[in-house]
Amino acid sequence: MIFSRIGRSLFRSTRSSFQRNLNSGNYTERSLLPNESHLSSSGSACISRLDGGLGLVRGFVTSFGAGKQLVSNSYLSNFSSVIANPRVRRFFSSEAPKKKKYENYYPKDRKEVPKGKGQKSESKGDSNSGDHGNSQENLVKQFQSLITPLLFIAFIFSSVLFSPRDQKQISFQEFKNKLLEPGLVDRIVVTNKSVAKVYVRSSPRVKNQTHDDVAQSPINGTPTNGNASQYKFYFNIGSVESFEEKLQEAQEALGIDPHDYVPVTYASQVNWYQELMRFAPTVLLLGSLWFMGRRMQSGFGVGGSGGKGGRGIFNIGKAHITKVDKNAKNKVYFKDVAGCDEAKQEIMEFVHFLKNPKKYEELGAKIPKGALLVGPPGTGKTLLAKATADAIGRARGRGGFSGGNDERESTLNQLLVEMDGFGTTTGVVVLAGTNRPDILDKALLRPGRFDRQITIDKPDIKGRNQIFQIYLKKLKLDHEPSYYSQRLAALTPGFAGADIANVCNEAALIAARNESAVITMEHFEAAIDRVIGGLEKKNRVISKLERRTVAYHESGHAVAGWFLEHAEPLLKVTIVPRGTAALGFAQYVPNENLLMTKEQLFDVTCMTLGGRASEQVLLGKISTGAQNDLEKVTKMTYAQVAVYGFSDKVGLLSFPQRDDAFEMTKPYSSKTGAIIDGEVREWVGKAYDRTIQLIEEHKEHVMQVAELLLEKEVLNQEDLVRILGERPFKSSEPTNYDRFKQGFQDEDKEPKETTEAGTVDGRSSPLEPDVVPA
Numbered sequence: 001m002i003f004s005r006i007g008r009s010l011f012r013s014t015r016s017s018f019q020r021n022l023n024s025g026n027y028t029e030r031s032l033l034p035n036e037s038h039l040s041s042s043g044s045a046c047i048s049r050l051d052g053g054l055g056l057v058r059g060f061v062t063s064f065g066a067g068k069q070l071v072s073n074s075y076l077s078n079f080s081s082v083i084a085n086p087r088v089r090r091f092f093s094s095e096a097p098k099k100k101k102y103e104n105y106y107p108k109d110r111k112e113v114p115k116g117k118g119q120k121s122e123s124k125g126d127s128n129s130g131d132h133g134n135s136q137e138n139l140v141k142q143f144q145s146l147i148t149p150l151l152f153i154a155f156i157f158s159s160v161l162f163s164p165r166d167q168k169q170i171s172f173q174e175f176k177n178k179l180l181e182p183g184l185v186d187r188i189v190v191t192n193k194s195v196a197k198v199y200v201r202s203s204p205r206v207k208n209q210t211h212d213d214v215a216q217s218p219i220n221g222t223p224t225n226g227n228a229s230q231y232k233f234y235f236n237i238g239s240v241e242s243f244e245e246k247l248q249e250a251q252e253a254l255g256i257d258p259h260d261y262v263p264v265t266y267a268s269q270v271n272w273y274q275e276l277m278r279f280a281p282t283v284l285l286l287g288s289l290w291f292m293g294r295r296m297q298s299g300f301g302v303g304g305s306g307g308k309g310g311r312g313i314f315n316i317g318k319a320h321i322t323k324v325d326k327n328a329k330n331k332v333y334f335k336d337v338a339g340c341d342e343a344k345q346e347i348m349e350f351v352h353f354l355k356n357p358k359k360y361e362e363l364g365a366k367i368p369k370g371a372l373l374v375g376p377p378g379t380g381k382t383l384l385a386k387a388t389a390d391a392i393g394r395a396r397g398r399g400g401f402s403g404g405n406d407e408r409e410s411t412l413n414q415l416l417v418e419m420d421g422f423g424t425t426t427g428v429v430v431l432a433g434t435n436r437p438d439i440l441d442k443a444l445l446r447p448g449r450f451d452r453q454i455t456i457d458k459p460d461i462k463g464r465n466q467i468f469q470i471y472l473k474k475l476k477l478d479h480e481p482s483y484y485s486q487r488l489a490a491l492t493p494g495f496a497g498a499d500i501a502n503v504c505n506e507a508a509l510i511a512a513r514n515e516s517a518v519i520t521m522e523h524f525e526a527a528i529d530r531v532i533g534g535l536e537k538k539n540r541v542i543s544k545l546e547r548r549t550v551a552y553h554e555s556g557h558a559v560a561g562w563f564l565e566h567a568e569p570l571l572k573v574t575i576v577p578r579g580t581a582a583l584g585f586a587q588y589v590p591n592e593n594l595l596m597t598k599e600q601l602f603d604v605t606c607m608t609l610g611g612r613a614s615e616q617v618l619l620g621k622i623s624t625g626a627q628n629d630l631e632k633v634t635k636m637t638y639a640q641v642a643v644y645g646f647s648d649k650v651g652l653l654s655f656p657q658r659d660d661a662f663e664m665t666k667p668y669s670s671k672t673g674a675i676i677d678g679e680v681r682e683w684v685g686k687a688y689d690r691t692i693q694l695i696e697e698h699k700e701h702v703m704q705v706a707e708l709l710l711e712k713e714v715l716n717q718e719d720l721v722r723i724l725g726e727r728p729f730k731s732s733e734p735t736n737y738d739r740f741k742q743g744f745q746d747e748d749k750e751p752k753e754t755t756e757a758g759t760v761d762g763r764s765s766p767l768e769p770d771v772v773p774a
């Protein structure tokens with residue numbers, strides 16, 4: 001592997017993949033190729049083999065297993081609760097009661113609004129017993145709908161009822177001169193001790209007035225039609241006393257007979273507008289406080305808003321739960337999830353519980369409350385949860401969580417609240433998915449919450465075969481889907497279901513781009529390269545010298561690996577730059593070994609150092625291109641010395657590195673540390689010496705391969721056979737490379753058949769020793 005200087009970020013990202021490789025005893029030169037963590041995926045097999053060392057092996061499984069190494073950015077990738085009981089379903093359902101409640105809350109009759117208290121508490125009770133999600137969702141509407149109509153009504157009142165369209169305001173003087181004097185005033189009504197409403201007669205009291213004068217309104221000339229007195233004018237009064245005084249004075253002055261004095265009555269009238277205006281600030285304040293309170297409550301996850309996770313200010317990063325409806329368009333069935341049969345089986349158990357709870361309860365069994373789907377990203381946790389929801393009923397599903405502590409807290413609380421809220425008899429099972437069970441609060445994992453942990457690991461070769469078949473069925477191929485599924489499964493160790501789906505889609509895209517009528521192996525290979533290595537960067541400007549360095553470096557890897565007994569079979573070697581950092585790489589098809597021996601690791605170390613050795617031996621100059629190789633070698637050797645107990649000087653001690661913990665103190669003394677350092681340096685030095693020796697031996701070969709690489713850019717195994725001859729070591733068991741070439745449908749049946757196939761291919765019989773030197 002050779003990397004450009006800007007490749008540092010990539011190095012970091014490949015680290016864990018390397019460590020995984022190492023821990024799983026499976027190393028690939030091409031660190032871009034995600035490798036598999038076998039120990040975790042088939043931990044039980046491993047344990048049974050290593051009977052005596054059970055504890056130790058179990059230790060490997062837990063500390064280096066998929067759960068820890070396959071870190072993703074989200075600690076809790078999804079969360080679903082599956083609801084089977086119809087009663088409980090209502091609790092979550094967000095459609096049915098919504099409309100009704102809305103109408104209850106905001107009655108169409110406006111007059112009901114002020115009486116809303118009773119209704120409010122009624123609704124509250126409702127929401128307590130039931131649909132939190134709905135009330136939550138409705139809060140905004142409720143608030144708006146309470147305040148807005150009030151203001152609106154107030155506006156209408158003020159503009160329609162209280163702004164007297166037909167009445168005109170006049171001064172007392174005008175009243176006296178134009179209404180009182182001509183005898184037009186029928187009566188006066190003083191309302192609220194502040195407004196004097198003047199009712200005028202159609203005909204004057206004094207009979208000697210002309211009809212015309214009367215017919216015309218004295219003030220604006222409009223006719224005062226009709227015979228009954230009408231409220232036409234008003235004026236404001238300072239106080240009732242002064243008004244009465246003034247009126248009496250005026251009437252006296254006009255010489256009106258006290259018997260004919262204008263009758264004055266008093267009335268009080270509720271001025272809704274004024275009342276509303278008086279209380280508006282209070283109403284607004286209280287409303288806002290209540291509203292904020294509700295939002296906060298749900299934001300902290302205390303009140304338990306089971307439904308739509310709040311979007312309030314305190315809800316940053318909280319799970320946004322959407323529901324997965326069983327009637328949704330894109331239904332997922334169990335058959336759509338492949339390569340995780342054990343997990344499926346365990347999940348089916350839940351389905352069984354939920355469908356026949358009686359059967360279990362009769363025997364006194366408690367139905368589990370939750371299951372945690374644990375596994376690396378893209379392995380189908382969400383898919384499986386969705387499939388379960390079809391199988392059972394309704395589900396709520398999936399939070400896109402991003403990092404951050406707040407989110408952790410609120411999500412955790414939310415989960416705890418939800419889980420404690422369900423009685424064992426409600427038939428609710430919470431399904432949650434995570435990539436990081438190790439950082440989950442232990443409170444979540446105790447019985448009564450997530451009773452079960454179901455592990456979904458990255459699929460093995462058979463699982464990949466099954467998943468490929470699902471996606472290949474949808475493609476137009478030049479062979480049967482099974483032809484491809486087997487070969488592609490062999491070619492894609494470490495791929496998760498999501499990667500496989502991606503490869504199939506990429507292959508179709510590439511075929512379309514090449515205007516091909518069908519998708520061929522060529523397209524799939526390009527798709528796999530693209531998925532693991534990123535886009536080809538053919539146009540990257542590389543100097544001739546650099547290209548030559550890269551070619552010799554990669555050739556060194558290829559040749560060293562070819563002549564090392566335990567190295568992985570090479571798939572191809574290329575000097576086409578890819579992605580952001582890789583200038584070239586040698587790609588291997590790693591076999592999915594469960595264990596690795598000291599000898600294997602030594603050979604792999606030498607193969608990894610082959611690039612640097614070749615630079616030194618053939619070019620006489622070393623470059624920075626080997627940095628990533630050296631980093632891998634260092635880690636690998638440290639692990640052998642300090643973790644796997646391979647070093648006699650350190651002894652049978654194991655100090656596995658904690659993943660996330662920021663280690664302040666080493667778990668060993670400085671003296672032990674110095675021994676470890678010395679051992680690692682010595683081991684790497686030995687491996688390098690061996691590699692240099694190997695490259696010196698095959699100097700010619702390295703040169704030939706490098707020159708052909710410069711010419712062709714990509715070499716596959718056949719090209720190498722032409723230059724180097726058949727590889728001197730043959731494995732008795734079919735390797736992933738063999739499967740890639742031939743498929744593997746016969747493997748399961750009779751071991752003899754493999755023998756035949758092997759013989760046909762000029763291979764050794766599996767009964768012979770593991771590796772046969774030529």
Ligand SMILES: Nc1ncnc2c1ncn2[C@@H]1O[C@H](COP(=O)(O)OP(=O)(O)OP(=O)(O)O)[C@@H](O)[C@H]1O
Binds near residue numbers: 338498501
């Ligand atoms: N076992 C599988 N069988 C079929 N398809 C799969 C499988 N695993 C993953 N996929 C495909 O990958 C996609 C992503 O998978 P899914 O969302 O279930 O992964 P996940 O395990 O929930 O990942 P994450 O932890 O990143 O959320 C699926 O929609 C599906 O297309």
Ligand SMILES: [Zn+2]
Binds near residue numbers: 557629
């Ligand atoms: Zn290299």
